[in-house]
Amino acid sequence: MTESIAAVPVERPAAAHWLLQLRRAFNANATSWVGLVVFLVIVALALLAPLIAPYDPLDQDIISRLEGPSAAHWFGTDSYGRDTLSRLLWGARLSLVIGSVSILSAMLIGGTIGIVSGYVGGKFDLVVMQAMDVLLSFPSLIMGLMVVAMLGPSMGNLIIAIALTAIAPFARIARAPTIAVKERDYIEACRALGYSDLRIMAVHILPNIMAEILVMGSLWLATAIRTEASLSFIGLGVRPPVATWGGMIREGFENILDSAWLSIFPSLAILLVVFSLNMLGDGLRDAIDPKLRGGE
Amino acid sequence: MIGYIVKRLLLAVPTLWAVLTIVFVLARVLPGDPAQTILGDQATQEALVAMRHRLGTDKPIAEQYADFLANAVRGRWGDSLVTGKPVLEEVGKVLPYSIDLTVSAIVLGALIGVPLGTWSALHRNAAFDYIARLGSLLGLSFPAFVSAIMLLLAFAIELRWFPVIGAGGSGPWERLRAITLPTVNLGIIMAAYVTRVTRSSMLEVLGEDYIRTARAKGVPSRVILWRHALRNALIPVVTVVGLYLGILIGNSVLTEIVFNRSGLGKLIVSALDQRDYTVLQGMMVVYAFAIVLVNLLTDLTYGFIDPRIKRQ
Numbered sequence: 001m002t003e004s005i006a007a008v009p010v011e012r013p014a015a016a017h018w019l020l021q022l023r024r025a026f027n028a029n030a031t032s033w034v035g036l037v038v039f040l041v042i043v044a045l046a047l048l049a050p051l052i053a054p055y056d057p058l059d060q061d062i063i064s065r066l067e068g069p070s071a072a073h074w075f076g077t078d079s080y081g082r083d084t085l086s087r088l089l090w091g092a093r094l095s096l097v098i099g100s101v102s103i104l105s106a107m108l109i110g111g112t113i114g115i116v117s118g119y120v121g122g123k124f125d126l127v128v129m130q131a132m133d134v135l136l137s138f139p140s141l142i143m144g145l146m147v148v149a150m151l152g153p154s155m156g157n158l159i160i161a162i163a164l165t166a167i168a169p170f171a172r173i174a175r176a177p178t179i180a181v182k183e184r185d186y187i188e189a190c191r192a193l194g195y196s197d198l199r200i201m202a203v204h205i206l207p208n209i210m211a212e213i214l215v216m217g218s219l220w221l222a223t224a225i226r227t228e229a230s231l232s233f234i235g236l237g238v239r240p241p242v243a244t245w246g247g248m249i250r251e252g253f254e255n256i257l258d259s260a261w262l263s264i265f266p267s268l269a270i271l272l273v274v275f276s277l278n279m280l281g282d283g284l285r286d287a288i289d290p291k292l293r294g295g296e
Numbered sequence: 297m298i299g300y301i302v303k304r305l306l307l308a309v310p311t312l313w314a315v316l317t318i319v320f321v322l323a324r325v326l327p328g329d330p331a332q333t334i335l336g337d338q339a340t341q342e343a344l345v346a347m348r349h350r351l352g353t354d355k356p357i358a359e360q361y362a363d364f365l366a367n368a369v370r371g372r373w374g375d376s377l378v379t380g381k382p383v384l385e386e387v388g389k390v391l392p393y394s395i396d397l398t399v400s401a402i403v404l405g406a407l408i409g410v411p412l413g414t415w416s417a418l419h420r421n422a423a424f425d426y427i428a429r430l431g432s433l434l435g436l437s438f439p440a441f442v443s444a445i446m447l448l449l450a451f452a453i454e455l456r457w458f459p460v461i462g463a464g465g466s467g468p469w470e471r472l473r474a475i476t477l478p479t480v481n482l483g484i485i486m487a488a489y490v491t492r493v494t495r496s497s498m499l500e501v502l503g504e505d506y507i508r509t510a511r512a513k514g515v516p517s518r519v520i521l522w523r524h525a526l527r528n529a530l531i532p533v534v535t536v537v538g539l540y541l542g543i544l545i546g547n548s549v550l551t552e553i554v555f556n557r558s559g560l561g562k563l564i565v566s567a568l569d570q571r572d573y574t575v576l577q578g579m580m581v582v583y584a585f586a587i588v589l590v591n592l593l594t595d596l597t598y599g600f601i602d603p604r605i606k607r608q
Contacts, residue, residue: 031430134314137587141546146322146580149568226439230550233441234565253445253554260449267442275437282433 018210025211025287032287035279042273046092055083057090057243068261075265078251080241084262087243088269094155094244095273099224102159106166107217113167114174115201115209119182129175136168140227148236155238158231162224173216177209211288218281222274229270245270300599308592313365315584320364323577334377334571351573373578378570383578386563394559397478397548402537404483409490410533414526416491417498428491435488440547444481444554451477478551485547486540493536498529531598538594545586 026032045052054074061081069076075084117128140162147161181187182205190200231237232246233253240247245266252262331347332339339347348354352363367373373383416428452460458477501507502525510520549561556562560582567575 131314134311134318137311137315137542137591138318139542139546139587141549142542142583145549145564145568146319146583149576150322222437226437230439230441230546233439233550234553235568249441249445256445256449257453260453263445264449267445270439270442271437274439275434278433278437 018207021211025284028287029283031279032283035276038276039280042092045089046096049089049093053086053089055086057087058241076261078262079255084265087248088266091243091245091248095225095228098158098228099221102162103166103217103221103224105163107170107213110167110170111174111213114171115178115205118175118178119201132168132171140165140223141230144227144231148231153236153239158228162227166220173212174209178205181205181208215281215284215288218277222277226274304592304595308588312588315587316365316368319580319584320361334573368581373581374574376572376575378572383575386575387582390558390560390563394548396475398544400479401482401486401544404479405486405490408487410494413491413494414498416495432488432491435485438485440485441550441554444551447477447481448554478555478557481551482544482547489540493533497532501525501529534597535594538590541590
């Protein structure tokens with residue numbers, strides 16, 4: 001008997017599957033596609049760095065130090081004679097890893113906090129969201145400065161610092177739709193069927209907010225990469241001689257009067273990654289945002 | 297209005313407490329021994345004990361927390377480990393430079409951003425709108441130090457219009473020259489932000505029924521724009537500018553480094569270099585106060601622009 005009741009299809013959520021939602025959003029505007037393609041090319045270059053980098057990023061060549069762009073060194077060499085192009089390619093790996101690991105953790109932690117807080121509601125929700133608001137009021141860079149200054153500059157600490165700044169926004173994004181969805185009939189039906197809260201949240205609420213979380217993820221990845229570069233520029237990045245974009249600009253800045261290219265190339269690299277992610281996320285957000293979608 | 301202000305001020309107290317608590321957690325509870333960080337790996341046991349005593353980190357954590365809160369509020373932020381001067385004094389010395397820069401950046405950002413965003417919204421999907429949207433997205437993609445370096449390269453090193461280093465001389469002309477590039481740097485990034493917010497807010501307002509009604513009864517479009525649309529559209533802009541102040545504070549740190557201009561950012565960076573733990577902790581308290589103050593100001597401006605909010 002119970003078998004047959006469970007077999008009755010539960011009312012489906014009004015929104016389409018999140019993958020479908022994302023595909024529609026992509027097709028709605030060209031800038032997202034441009035952003036995605038550019039970003040994927042950068043990711044590919046970063047992944048292939050060990051194969052395509054012309055030199056070892058740490059190899060010093062004192063004879064050819066501070067050389068301008070040439071056939072041997074397309075982007076010139078730094079004050080230790082290291083090849084700028086190779087360092088850029090390897091630096092991309094670091095930026096992308098730190099950025100994506102911190103944002104994925106923030107998505108996971110923030111998303112969970114948001115869904116649980118919205119689902120449980122009441123005083124619990126109030127306190128949690130108040131805490132998130134305080135966290136949200138910390139500027140990313142200042143929070144990063146504080147955390148890294150106190151914990152010391154290392155890859156793990158950078159990830160912690162950047163993830164901390166991004167948890168609150170994801171909690172907010174996850175919470176609002178959860179509150180809207182949990183009152184719907186099909187969630188009521190799930191409860192009547194005796195589904196556990198965990199199952200309801202994971203199987204029936206999560207897919208509804210997935211698209212929005214992923215879109216915000218791309219925008220926050222842009223911010224994360226920018227924050228990491230900024231911290232490295234201040235001198236709080238992964239320690240030298242490891243190649244980081246921010247660190248390369250920091251070193252190049254010391255020679256800015258005679259070797260401007262040293263800071264220009266990594267600057268352009270950061271700009272390109274952040275701009276491509278912003279194009280990707282911004283176009284998608286416009287297409288997914290329910291407020292803007294209403295007119296369709 | 298006074299009742300509203302008092303209420304907001306009272307609400308700022310728990311926020312300040314929460315923000316200071318986060319600072320304390322960051323500074324003390326997270327793993328790591330500040331004394332060890334300051335003295336390095338080679339430090340002797342006696343030196344470590346002495347340093348812990350000097351910092352107060354040898355006391356029980358609850359006592360440290362109470363001390364921290366009390367001292368933070370009273371402005372007793374300890375003495376710099378490097379110069380020996382009170383942190384409050386060090387901060388006070390550079391604060392005017394940071395305030396100058398922040399205020400002029402906000403003014404510039406609003407002066408560029410609000411008209412651009414409004415124009416963009418009024419000509420939705422026209423070529424100008426498209427350029428403004430892409431341009432502002434590009435502006436938002438610039439890490440502040442990257443744009444600063446590019447400005448420095450172009451206008452100070454190549455064209456030599458501006459000094460390469462520092463706040464320069466003391467005359468008003470010299471000060472203006474020194475603040476121009478940093479202001480442009482922060483102002484343009486902020487303008488990108490304001491343009492986007494103004495545009496979307498304006499679009500929302502222009503779609504409202506009361507705008508249609510005003511049009512239907514023949515109100516000139518100039519009056520609709522100034523009296524009805526813009527005023528309502530600016531409400532969310534103010535909130536967002538308030539939120540943006542936090543980003544601006546972060547960006548000004550980077551800008552000050554590139555232009556070698558004194559200010560809070562330079563202070564925090566030199567404290568980092570010299571492992572001046574007390575100054576660092578004092579700076580965190582400064583930022584905590586700044587964050588709370590910014591939130592408060594945003595709330596107050598909000599109430600000022602939108603009378604409905606005061607009555608709630």
